[in-house]
Every structure is written in structure tokens, then in C-alpha cells.
Amino acid sequence: MxxxxxxxxxxxxxxxxxxxxxxxxxxxxxxxxxxVSDATRERVESAIAQLSFVPNGSARHLRVGTITTVGAIVLDIANPFFTDLARGIEARLDEDDYTLMIASSDEDPEREARYLRLYEQHGVQGIMVVPATDDVDHLVTLAERGVRIVLLDRPSPVESLSSVAVDDVHGGALAVRHLLGQGHERIAFLNGPHTIRQCADRWAGAVQAVEAAGLDPAVTLEETTVSLNADGGDAGTRSLVDRTDRPTSVFCVNDLVALGSLRTLRRAGLSVPDDVAVVGYDDVTFAAELATPLTSVRQPTHELGVRAADLLLRGDDGEPEHVVFQPTLVVRESSAR
Amino acid sequence: MxxxxxxxxxxxxxxxxxxxxxxxxxxxxxxxxxxVSDATRERVESAIAQLSFVPNGSARHLRVGTITTVGAIVLDIANPFFTDLARGIEARLDEDDYTLMIASSDEDPEREARYLRLYEQHGVQGIMVVPATDDVDHLVTLAERGVRIVLLDRPSPVESLSSVAVDDVHGGALAVRHLLGQGHERIAFLNGPHTIRQCADRWAGAVQAVEAAGLDPAVTLEETTVSLNADGGDAGTRSLVDRTDRPTSVFCVNDLVALGSLRTLRRAGLSVPDDVAVVGYDDVTFAAELATPLTSVRQPTHELGVRAADLLLRGDDGEPEHVVFQPTLVVRESSAR
DNA sequence: ACGCGTCGATGAAACGATTCAATAACCCGA
DNA sequence: TCGGGTTATTGAATCGTTTCATCGACGCGT
Structure with missing residues (x-):
């Protein structure tokens, strides 16, 4: 009672x-x-049960100074890529009985900073973050202050910060090389802002691929900045469909954008890949099951999370590490004539 | 320096x-x-900057006993339904400058309990939880102990616990009534375990609809228990395709399962909806864009999250509330002859 | 010149746990 | 019976904040 x-x-x-x-x-x-003796232990345990006592974690943390929780900040929790990533992180964390707190920055540096502060105040063991901007000085500062940081899904621009990434330049090149191989010489690139490193890198890869083919990026590639979700894909594609000089292909910076793009093309009565070819990025679960199965750049998403968690748990005994995975291209109907 | x-x-x-x-x-x-006077304030502020001091949140919490964070526990963070829900929660929380910690129970009561304990230990303002089992006694206990609890996506079986839900019985009935209306008299229901209330309710709705049509649920409905993701849909459908007495339609308990089902049907060379009709649940973003656009039961997902957060922030001054939204059916090609 | 009110700053108590040196109780062998 | 060694328990210090009663200084009106 x-x-x-x-x-x-x-x-x-x-x-x-x-x-x-x-x-x-x-x-x-x-x-x-x-x-402690059996007798008293039992007495204490029954008292604990009776009062339904739960130790105050803050008091414990205050005293021992350490905690088995890590934080993760991703760009968009509604993007399957990031939740698959989170799944990988959780899987590794579970092994060591750590718990994960996830937050979504919505690509807003303000929100990112807010969650960084929150996590630091609560003394988490470390923070994995997909930075919302190109500038990581604030993260370096944090790391110098003793907070363990791992950069997620983007290579570290500085030696001191560990990172786990996929080669986005290569990924961008893969996609565009493929489109060029299919005979496309006018490629629309629906991209996010270059302040997000992944976007900048994929663009760089695209440019490289065009140049390697002996073409002029300025005429072959056409970049439109969109928001990184299906609505962005809609908007970016709407501005294309009615043009007389419409590009023959679209490369979308992620599969959510590609979803919107496909949707808008379909509504406009254009056929994929005959009128317009589409390539996405991330190869999310549903990519293969769309009305037109989507060609996409696949990343070892789960593995990415596992390695990141691994690096973070490994601690600072070792030097910072910079892990880079390689993406692969999965060709499907949306780009194959 | x-x-x-x-x-x-x-x-x-x-x-x-x-x-x-x-x-x-x-x-x-x-x-x-x-x-504090301007002079000293400036002196202190510069000292803070110099030491890059960040207040210890645990110490603060220990003293003031309160914190502006709430926790949420969902069944599967990789399911778009739950992340959309989380988005709704975040939106409301942002208004009051609260922060959200999300965790995924993976339908495992152990994991759920672990995160509940973690959140309670850290003294969060409250916890929103999609319970992993039918039994909510542990949550009632928690609530009695003063932890603010809101049941997410399922009606509360007890008066004392606030809840925000969608009428799953009605949703199940909507889907099945529609299939019956299309002339289907053999419906496979790929469902999760009935210990998850949503699954039990959707089943109940399905049974109701069959009975209302004057048919016998035992012959019209055939339930298979699967895991609540695309792999589950694959598995559940594989066991169907080769049967001579194959059901003419499949009702999937969520769109991820439906994705797997459609995928497997396609690979088996069956056409949707002519050989087999498919209906999903949740109406996630990609549902309309699949190879065969998916008929699905739509829920006011975002609104669900907003209301839940609202209830939680409102505090215990008021009585517990039990909000129930109504779902609607979105008919698409996967079930329309 | 005196008292009073205001304002700014201080210092100690409190929050709820962990840790560790000190103590108490006990057993056993010589 | 006594001393020494083990084992179980205690009590106080400590972690980093916030809060609040108290104190000192200062300015102003009489």
C-alpha cells in the first residue's frame, strides 16, 4: 500500500x-x-520496494561525474537515412549498456547549439553530430573542453575530431557518371545548401565526373537549391517541367527529394526515365518499390552508425580516427533506358 | 587562451x-x-567566457528539482509514422522551450522499462510512451509516483492516465469494409502481436466490419503475426503467394509491412490489385508513390504529437484527458479494381 | 549628524547520491 | 582470556548548483 x-x-x-x-x-x-549481510540487504530491499524508491540520477552523476548516456544530433529525424544511422548507433551502444538520446537539428545551427548545450550540461559521455553547417569551430571548442565528439556522416576538416563518413565526392561522381553514360548531357542537380558538407561534396563529385568526361560543368550541370525533403523535391522539379530546355535528367541529393521529384514528374505527365531520368541518394528502404524503382547511391548506413558509436566508446586513449566508407551505385529503372 | x-x-x-x-x-x-551591478556582471561574464564555463545541469537539477526536458518512447524509430509523431511533439515543445529526448523500445518491454527508468532517474518533466505491451500497470505506478505520463497512440485503459489516440477499431473497420465492398471475401491480415493494443484494436475493427456485412470472420479473415516492418511484410506474404486457396486481399497493420507485402507480391509475379489487393495503415509519405499506389488508413499523425505534448505540458492541474482522433481511408490503386 | 531605506554582495545550507576512513562486532586460535 | 584479523556498518565529506537570510555601504531627507 x-x-x-x-x-x-x-x-x-x-x-x-x-x-x-x-x-x-x-x-x-x-x-x-x-x-552487505543478507539480513540487512533484505531489509533494505524491502524498504526500497515499499517506497518504490528510484535513485536520483542527477545526484549520482554529480557525485561520480560520469554517465552512461551519449547524445546524437542529426539533421532530420524524419529522414529514414538518419534513423537507420541511429539504429546502427543504438546497436553498438546496447552492447555496452549505454543509452542514446536523439535530437533533430532541422539543419538549424541554433537548434544544434541548443542541443549541444543541453547534452553538455547533462554530462553525457559524448556527442555524435551531423553538423548543420560547414563550420565546426564550436565543436572543436567543445572537444577541447573535454567533451567527446564524433562527426557523423561527414569527414572531419580538422585532425582533432574523430569522424565517420562516406565518400560523398565519390558518391556524387558515381551518380553523374552513370547519367552521362546513359547519354544525358543536361543534368539538373536538386541539392541542399553547400554549407552542409555532404551537399557540397556531392556537387564536387558531380563536377569532377562531368569534367572527366570532357564536358563543361557550366552547361551540363544545373544546380537548384531545395529543402532536403519530399517537398523540396516537388518544388525543385516543378520549376523544371514546363521549360522548353528542360534537362533530361535529375540527380537528387537524397531519396526524399527524389520521391518528391518523381511525384511531380508523374503529375506533370512526364515519363521516367524516357522523358526525364532520376537518380537519388541513400537507397532507403522504399527506393526499390516506387512507381518507378529509383536508381540511388547506397551507403553503408547501419555500419556507419556502428562505427561512430564504436569510436565514441573507445574513448580518447587512441588518436582521433577518420573512417571513410565507399558508396556504391544501385541502378534501377528510373535511370535505365 | x-x-x-x-x-x-x-x-x-x-x-x-x-x-x-x-x-x-x-x-x-x-x-x-x-x-547584480553592471560592473560585476561584466567581470563575471568575462570570467565565464575565459573559462568557457558551462553550468552543470545535474547539479542544477538536484537543487531545483525540475527540468525542461521530456522523454518519448516509441516502438520503432525507423517507422516514419513515429518520426512524424515525434515531429509533432517537438513542434509543440519548442513553443515552451522544452527539449525532447527520444528513444525506441523496439517493442521490447525490457527496453521500454530501461528507458523509463533512465528518464525517471534524470527527472524529466514527463514521459510520452507508446507502450510495448498491453499491460500498463508499471506506467500507472510511475504516474502515482508523480511522473507525468501521457499514453501515445493508444487509448488509456485506466482513467488516471492521459492518452492521445486514434480510433484503431474504426480504422481497422474502414479498411476491411472497403475490401469487402470491393468484393473480397478472403482477407489476409498481416498483424503484429495483440499485446500491442493498436494491433488488437485494428483486428477487432476488422472482425466488426466482417460481421456487419453478415459474413463469418472465421472464414473471411485470416490473421498472420509478423514483425512490424518491411521484412515482416515480406515474410507474411511469402507464406501466402504459393497457396492454391490464396486470399484475394491483404490488410497490413502498417505501411512498412505493406511495403514488404507489395514487394513480395511483385517478385512473385502477382499483380496488384487484380490478383491480390493490398491495404496499408498510416498513409506515410511514400504510400502514394509506390509502384502500385497504396490504399491506406490515414491518421492525423502530426496533430497527435502536438496534442500529446500539449497534454503533458498542461500539467496535472486538470483531470487526465483522453483524446481520440478519427482516421480516414485513402483509396488508391492497390485496392481499387 | 543621524537614522532609514535600498541595493549589491556574501556565505552557508540544502539538494541526493557515493565513497572512504573509522569503528563496532564477531570469530578463532593460542 | 586475550589479541588479531575479518566483516559489516557508520558517518562525514564531497560533487556544483540555487536560494535566502544577513550584512555593509551608500544616499537622502530631516
């Missing part, structure tokens, strides 16, 4: 009083049960 | 010492800047 009054949550000293022992003993029951 | 030695993170008393004031004054600068 729970007490009727008690508004305040029970503390360790309430337990101690009820069990007739000192707080030190209660703490021992909690953390080194072997040090 | 940051100090060279300092491994320990700067505390408020380091700041006080450097600025030549008492810790109380530093605290005032932080929390009630108006109480």
Missing part, C-alpha cells in the same frame, strides 16, 4: 530511515551488494 | 574565484542578471 501523503519522491535517506540503517548501507546495497 | 592544465571542467566557484566574487553572485549573473 503506497503512502497517501508523500508528494516528494523518496530519497535514499528515506529508505535508510525505514530500514533502520545508514544511507551508506543503502548505497552499498545498490552498488556493491556483496559488501 | 585556454588554460593548459585544467582537465576538470570549470565550476561556478572557479568562475567566482577568477572574477573575485562569491559563488552566489555568479549564480545571480546566470539567473537574475538584474540583481
Amino acid at each position: 503506497p503512502s497517501t501523503t508523500a508528494r516528494r519522491r523518496a530519497s535514499i535517506s528515506d529508505v535508510a530511515r525505514l530500514a533502520g540503517v545508514s544511507v551508506g548501507t543503502v548505497s552499498n546495497v545498490l552498488n556493491r551488494p556483496d559488501r | 585556454p588554460s593548459t592544465t585544467a582537465r576538470r571542467r570549470a565550476s561556478i566557484s572557479d568562475v567566482a574565484r577568477l572574477a573575485g566574487v562569491s559563488v552566489g553572485t555568479v549564480s545571480n549573473v546566470l539567473n537574475r542578471p538584474d540583481r
